[in-house]
């Protein structure tokens with residue numbers, strides 16, 4: 001039996017980081033209760049947020065955010081239905097693969113969330129040098145907080161000895 005229904009709908013998605021980005025999310029009903037899958041996803045996916053009480057889990061997948069709840073999966077942002085359909089297929093394939101391998105995965109039941117951008121920003125060099133591709137350290141912190149950037153993109157953290165302690169703190173914070 002499939003985890004997800006074959007059909008989906010597009011809904012408007014808010015995008016607070018970049019006003020030019022696509023503004024839809026794919027909403028796919030579940031065919032089964034997805035709650036038992038979440039601890040396994042929590043063990044293997046790039047998890048942004050996991051609340052076992054809700055239960056809900058959000059993870060990063062091929063540049064998309066995927067939110068999994070008991071009765072549906074939401075994927076976004078996507079620009080149109082065709083891109084949404086392909087994203088749905090890839091996410092579904094990933095979820096099915098995790099479920100099929102669950103005997104070999106140690107589930108993680110503890111809640112998870114990434115640190116808020118301000119906590120990250122306080123530990124960045126604060127020079128706004130732009131070498132990470134962002135205009136400011138704060139913009140980079142926002143991207144790090146949603147797994148849209150890698151810490152190693154901030155080159156000064158790695159090549160300037162005076163930032164070594166901050167880098168260690170950030171590595172621990174984002175681990």
Ligand code: SF4
Pocket residue numbers: 124125126127128129130131132133134135136137140141153154155156157
């Ligand atoms: S490379 Fe680092 S120091 Fe430079 S703007 Fe980006 S986050 Fe700030």
